[in-house]
Amino acid sequence: MLKYILLGFLNYQPMTGYDLKRLVDGSTAHFWHAYHSQIYTTLRKMEQDGLVTSIIDNSDERLERRIYDVTELGKSKFKQWLGKSLTELPPSKDSLLVRLFFSGSRDRSSVLDELRFQRQLRQQQLELYRQIKPEKSPAESDLIDFDREAKFWRMTLDLGLAYEQMYLKWLDETIAKIESF
Amino acid sequence: MLKYILLGFLNYQPMTGYDLKRLVDGSTAHFWHAYHSQIYTTLRKMEQDGLVTSIIDNSDERLERRIYDVTELGKSKFKQWLGKSLTELPPSKDSLLVRLFFSGSRDRSSVLDELRFQRQLRQQQLELYRQIKPEKSPAESDLIDFDREAKFWRMTLDLGLAYEQMYLKWLDETIAKIESF
DNA sequence: GGCGGCATGTAAACAGTTACATGATTCC
């Protein structure tokens, strides 16, 4: 999956691993995050597979930057991937729910502390989403063609917002339930 | 993570890999799914690590069933894990959103087809959740102590229901938006 | 002088997925 995210961004412009990391953090991280280590190794793998090429930029003298660009093969594989619709629900994984599921034997206060802390984090995440303006940029404004692109970005952000609000509501209800046990 | 789910279930009763697979499918799969292959290999790994023991049951003659039971070490590791609260938001991954994010270059009809199909799947998932009654059982009713346990199970199910409803609403809105481009 | 951020990567471990494999029983 990460492979396609990187191809997707490289379609806009050649970039370094670090640029890609920032783009991912500023946009797709909310529904697909990646560590820098994975980005660098995936780029190397993609180069071996002929999906991207890289050149070393020494213009800065003291720092070597490897700039990646997508190849024709990369472009076609990306389009191929976009062309094949998902036919299943993406599986979701939520370790908080796993923990709650098995919390029958835990102290009430311990469970409540955990849920209240998650509530804080969700609230912060919601504020963060609210500050994002897709009209302006996904961290690197001028890279991307913002007619159609921004609309799709906006839609994914809308789900993020709805998700956090739903989650907060559920946390509040769940905390209240446990308090009244 | 799967390790703790398996320990959690084995705390109720000794079981085979297949029993665990069914329990997972009938309860935690909505927030943490696992393939049978992973369950079997994880159980072997856990046995090596001393978290569980297994005995081979030949009572059936034609079929060898390996029955796993949690050890004291397994029980204590499980409690230790439950004791350490999550301090971060569990990362979420949703490949549909990745695809939508990069759908600026796609045909409108292709995106719409994909979203409409996801809508169907989400609707089915919602119906499925609505049929689940935690009061009755998580597939194997008599295994579990259903005072406190069922309440926590119910809470995770509530999130599943809220999630599907939120997702359906977002899909409807998003489909409408794309239709009106 | 120390800290944080920029910028790059590798290595090892762990987790998860897909494919292969077998054989019995039950339902149509």
Place this chain on the structure above:
DNA sequence: GGAATCATGTAACTGTTTACATGCCGCC
């Protein structure tokens, strides 16, 4: 007779995470 489900597992691969590693620059 064939398909589906029960029931068990292994092997190979892919993907992800954590830890290790380095060195510069700018700020306080």
